[in-house]
Amino acid sequence: MTIAEKLQNFVLSGKDHLPFSGSILVQEGQNTHYKEGFGYANRSEKLQITPSTKFGMASGCKIFTSLSISQLVQAGRLSFNTRLKDVLIAPFPHFHPDITIHQLLTHTSGIPDYFDEEIMDDFEELWKQVPMYSIKTPKDFLPMFQQEKMKFTPGSSFAYNNAGYILLGLVVEEISGQAFPEYVQKHIFNVCEMTDSGYYRMDQLPEHTALGYIDNVEMDTWKTNIYSVPIIGGSDGGAFTSVIDLVKFWDGLMNGKLLNKTFLDQILCPHVESGEEMAYGYGIWISKEKGEISKYLLFGYDPGVRMHSSFHVKTKIQTHILSNIEQSVYPIGSYVDELFADIKAHQNL
Template sequence: MELSESIEEFVMNYDDRLRFSGAILIQNEKKIFEGGFGYANRSEHIPITSRTRFGMASGCKIFTSVAICQLVEKGILTFDTCLKDCLDISFPHFHPNVTIHHLLTHTSGVPDYFDEEVMSDFEELWKAVPMYSIKSPKDFLPMFQDNPMKFNSGSKFSYSNAGYILLGLIVERMTGMTFPEYVAENIFRVCDMSDSGYFRMDKLPERTALGYIDSEEGNDWRTNIYSIPLVGGPDGGAFTTVLDLAKFWNGLLNAKLLGKEYTDKLLTPYVKSSNDIYYGYGVWISMKSDEVLKYIIFGFDPGVRIHSSVNAKSKIHSHIMSNIDQSVIPIVTGIDKLIYG
């Protein structure tokens, strides 16, 4: 059986409470596998294809880090520039030494609006703040700007969505563009990612998968339209396809978005997260014996799952996007076993 057929058979037969629903693209110089599973719209029975757009959740933090690196490359900022020198916004309890580097690497210690170390239900946020009121990065500020620091900047790693909101605000301040406009012009257009964007949840374009939240029994479902912000931003929520993800990685790794020096800086493992997983600028880095194995972006929101990686040795791209509330890690692991044995 060919590898492509083995991958398809594995995914088709995978069933852990829910069958996989999403799109997969595996390739290096040549395409290894490309296909869709399940429905982009269950009510209308619209099937998923490789051209279906999915939410990215936190997977699009890498767009924010690329945007910041572009500004550093142009001399507008440095990685050591302090937050207090970038934004004319009051943060009464933030330490004055919080830098761009701290924000990029989740080592800033600034309070998070959704602290994944103590919170697990993203939907809980919108009981106090209506999700339809979150339309731009500044709309997040009241949720964290007056809170105390979590720890001293640079002392440890602690994943921070708010840190990336601040980075997006810096992009807007330094460029005079809205964050989505900047990314569309300086990342999506450059990489020819014509199916990607920051779309309103109540105004989704054609070929966009609805995100589904299934009941524990799996016999009932609802969409995620009331579960995430109206419009995505610097910390998450863009939409893309597996085909556009391949274009993005090719653009990044072939120095279309940044020169080699700043591409290397973005992909440097700066801080250890857990075991053999490190964090660069907006990207997770899997390592073994001081050697890089994979560059990874992943994310999850209610009804959204994404895992996109490039193997540093084999150069194999693996892009997996899903529109159900179930981990794709078993799919990632299973496909890796089929590819690498």
Template structure:
């Protein structure tokens, strides 16, 4: 079915009540394959360089799905099983972890391992890097001192609790079994395989062309002697991304990724199905598979999606199911809010079309 939206009007409607106008790129493709896209705001405020549809953005936790695909690829090759215990696939010591933690638990945020950034009790990611220099975090193993000796939160498999540390551990597994650095593995076996030529794990102090700087806004304008009320996120994130977040990509490249994943070009049909199975019930409408969220409406699958939020980063990337197969929406921003609200507006419109 051909369904299109006025992206400009939707973003302007959001901006009317937003403390900070949306800055980023939006791309929508309907089930007939017709696309609309637009950039908003500035990729570089100081130089007045505007965001365009092909601008690269950081996507924070939106790239956990890449880690999950990497693990599923290794499982498909027979190098591990989802039932494998953490102690059997990693050599590092975790003295207070439950020995029953396995790969499936890590993929589904049900392991109970301590999180270096526990979103149930912490809200400011940048606070972490006041004691640990962000420029020192370059590989998955660099995160280990932040949680390796911590105590379990709950028994493995007993409940869902979003856990960044679990995906750090998955990245270490990828490195050990593949013999490659985590970022090299993803860039070769996922980005290259999908034709995602604008995507990568770029260093914050060496960003390539067409990459948006992330902005942290102070709504009261109190930050900065010039009254600008904003700063970049360069000192608020690890210098290079990894298994739990921090890749850069474009809206167009995310469309390529979903096409490859759902077209069984990254994994076999059976393994793709296992990855997209709703392993954990998070709420009435939300489920979680392996590195991927799902929304259910009236008991039926509405969409698969990933989302990310960091200082200076907001994103939601969705692939719709049911009555809108092939329909995709990608909202990538270089500020801290907006992607979720804009996505929700289009979700509601699509749900209305679906019910007709």
């Protein structure tokens, strides 16, 4: 059986509580091994998902923020060692004065988070006190964390932090003079010809965009995620894209369309260890095998959103999975890796 046939069988025979709903694209160089959509982008209208369907990325789009910052550094507008207090004039009474751009990019700043994943696990809980429809720009997040105390001394530890990327978005706006979504559209999406990507309002989604679904399996009911995430995404997450556009993005990134080699190496450098054989660069996860970098990864999950996007360093294999249900896409990504590992093993016999 071909890779496509094996992957198709794996997805359709999944033992999860819900059938997979989303798009998958597996590419090796210029060769597309698999490109398919499953389920409905709109269940009420029974609109089928295709590889061109747009999905929410959740935190998977933090890479766009780190790229925006790196482009401004490349242009000489600031540096990775620039202190936060020297760029933003907003009051942060309890923040350490020496927090740097580098520390915000690598989740080592120690600032408080508006959604602390160490003590919270329900993103929807945030919007009981702060209406999600009021969160339209990075600035709107500030009251949710700017008066809180530091978690640790800057640079002393790693703790995944959404608020840090909110601040980076504000830095992009301050330095560039553009709203954050406009900057990304002009300097990343347009450059890579990502025609199906953008920061869309949840109440004004364009055609061919999947609604995110939150299923209650026990009650056999579901709802969309429109009241569960900010009304428009920003610098910590919430952009929309397609699996086809993710290929365009990785090709543009790796071929120098977005940054020169010096600054691309900064993005892809394992700046901080985040677990066994895992590290974090600037807005990107880095997987290692026996201490060597094996692949770069983007992950994202919000209510009604799951995404996985990876680029293998040696083989150039790209695996992109976008889903509009709350079910892990990790097994699919792992199975793709197993398929290619088996092929390589047989070639070496």
